[in-house]
Amino acid sequence: MTLQRRILIFATAVTLLAAVGVLAVLRASSQAQEKGRARADGPRISPGTVLLAPAEGGRRIVFRNMAWGPHRDELATVPADAPQGARTASGVSCLRFHAAGGTGICLQADRSGVQDGYKAVVLDARLKEVSAHPLLGVPTRARVSPGGHLVAWTVFVGGDSYAGTNFSTRTSVLDLRTGRLDASLEDFTVLKDGKPYRSADVNFWGVTFAADERTFYATLGTGGRTHLVRGDLAERTVTTLRENVECPSLSPDGTRVVFKKRVPDLPAEAPWRLYALDLASGTQTPLGEDRSVDDQVVWTDDRTVVYSLPGDFGADLYALPADGSGGPARLMASALAPAFLG
Numbered sequence: 001m002t003l004q005r006r007i008l009i010f011a012t013a014v015t016l017l018a019a020v021g022v023l024a025v026l027r028a029s030s031q032a033q034e035k036g037r038a039r040a041d042g043p044r045i046s047p048g049t050v051l052l053a054p055a056e057g058g059r060r061i062v063f064r065n066m067a068w069g070p071h072r073d074e075l076a077t078v079p080a081d082a083p084q085g086a087r088t089a090s091g092v093s094c095l096r097f098h099a100a101g102g103t104g105i106c107l108q109a110d111r112s113g114v115q116d117g118y119k120a121v122v123l124d125a126r127l128k129e130v131s132a133h134p135l136l137g138v139p140t141r142a143r144v145s146p147g148g149h150l151v152a153w154t155v156f157v158g159g160d161s162y163a164g165t166n167f168s169t170r171t172s173v174l175d176l177r178t179g180r181l182d183a184s185l186e187d188f189t190v191l192k193d194g195k196p197y198r199s200a201d202v203n204f205w206g207v208t209f210a211a212d213e214r215t216f217y218a219t220l221g222t223g224g225r226t227h228l229v230r231g232d233l234a235e236r237t238v239t240t241l242r243e244n245v246e247c248p249s250l251s252p253d254g255t256r257v258v259f260k261k262r263v264p265d266l267p268a269e270a271p272w273r274l275y276a277l278d279l280a281s282g283t284q285t286p287l288g289e290d291r292s293v294d295d296q297v298v299w300t301d302d303r304t305v306v307y308s309l310p311g312d313f314g315a316d317l318y319a320l321p322a323d324g325s326g327g328p329a330r331l332m333a334s335a336l337a338p339a340f341l342g
Contacts, residue, residue: 042067042313042334043087050077050090052099052341053125059342062104064094066314067334075106075127080300080340083317083332092127096139098298099123099339101148103130103176107139107155120153122176133181137170141247141296142337145209145216149177150233152207152216162205162246162294163269171204171218173233185218188231191239199223204238206247206296207231210254217248217257228259228277245277247296249305251322255279258287258297258305258322266292274307276322285324300340308336 050062061083065076071089075097078085094106095118104123109116118135120142137155144151152173159167173182182188185204190197203221210216216231220240228245229238248257256279260272270292276285287305297305305322308315315336318328332338 042069043084045069045071045076045087045089047071047091048088050075050088050092050127051125052104052123052127052339053102054342059340061332061338061340062097062099063317063332063338064097064336065089065334066311066336068313072313075104078332080342090127092123094337096142096153097337097339098142098144099341100144100146103144103148103151104339105142105144105151105153107135107142107153110134118155120151120172120174122151122174130176131174133172133174140169141171141206143207143209143296144339145213146211146252147213149213150175150209150216152209154205154207163271167203169203169205169221171207173207173216175233182233182236185231185238187236189235189237190220190229191237192227193240197222197240204229208248208250208257208296210250217250219246219248226262228257242277242282246272248277249297249299251299251302253302256322258299260293260295274305274320276324287320287322287324288327289318289320291328298338298340306331306338306340 059080060077061080062077065071065074073093075090075092076087078087094108096107098105102125106121106123110119118139120133122130124130135155137157139155141154154169154171157168157170171185186202199222201222204218206219208217214233218229220227220229226246227240228242229240231238244261245259248259250257256276258276261275262271263273272292274287274289274293293307295307297307299305304319306317306319313334317332317335319331320328
């Protein structure tokens with residue numbers, strides 16, 4: 001190969017590399033502009049005070065902010081009657097969150113040790129830490145009782161999705177009145193079909209509390225099936241009520257639960273539809289949401305539930321009548337894990 005040909009090949013290679021570099025810069029610039037536009041089009045967010053107790057100005061929503069920017073993943077608040085308005089961010093970051101009765105539970109990443117992990121942090125009404133508890137898995141569900149005396153959380157300790165059957169969970173309940181921590185509901189006595197039941201594959205998730213600060217409902221998974229159970233914290237028992245119920249959420253008046261139900265012939269990765277169950281009559285009513293919802297709904301009042309679906313920045317919140325009438329309406333973009341307070 002002649003010297004002239006070598007120089008030509010070298011020059012061509014340099015030109016091609018320069019072109020690739022220019023294209024990479026232009027693409028990065030375009031992506032940055034797209035993100036910038038997304039931030040500009042998103043909700044206005046500013047730091048401030050976020051409370052979990054009734055405050056002047058009426059009812060509020062506290063939630064995990066999913067909008068891009070410096071306050072992503074922080075607890076934020078908006079007026080309940082202006083959910084798409086400007087947000088006030090707290091500086092407290094949570095992966096899962098719920099609050100009631102002036103108490104909050106925040107499941108968050110823990111980077112204080114040699115190896116990253118997770119912890120459950122109990123918060124007071126001013127978002128100050130009351131206690132912290134290490135988690136042995138990935139956070140997935142959290143709930144506070146109506147009076148703020150009980151908190152519960154669920155983590156995946158094996159697997160990372162409810163869609164399949166190959167997963168394992170651990171659900172804990174903490175009584176703030178006594179400080180007692182039930183590290184796993186698997187230690188409770190299970191009464192299935194009226195008889196004591198034991199199995200190595202028992203899993204619990206999706207706790208929801210009654211107003212008496214003692215009774216709870218949850219999902220029991222065993223033998224490839226799911227069951228709605230009613231639990232008694234004083235007796236340390238759970239009793240099965242019916243099959244094919246996951247992530248129940250008890251209505252404020254204590255008469256109904258809204259839950260996700262596996263429906264035959266739906267895709268394996270999106271198998272659920274939302275239903276309401278009247279606890280007294282056993283009547284099930286399908287709700288007007290045609291999409292698969294992998295969430296534990298939150299009641300805004302005795303008529304409406306709110307839940308998350310995937311959105312452009314992680315998740316959006318939708319509101320839906322709990323009696324089967326009407327259809328979903330997007331309540332908030334870029335938001336997750338709401339609590340309606342006041």
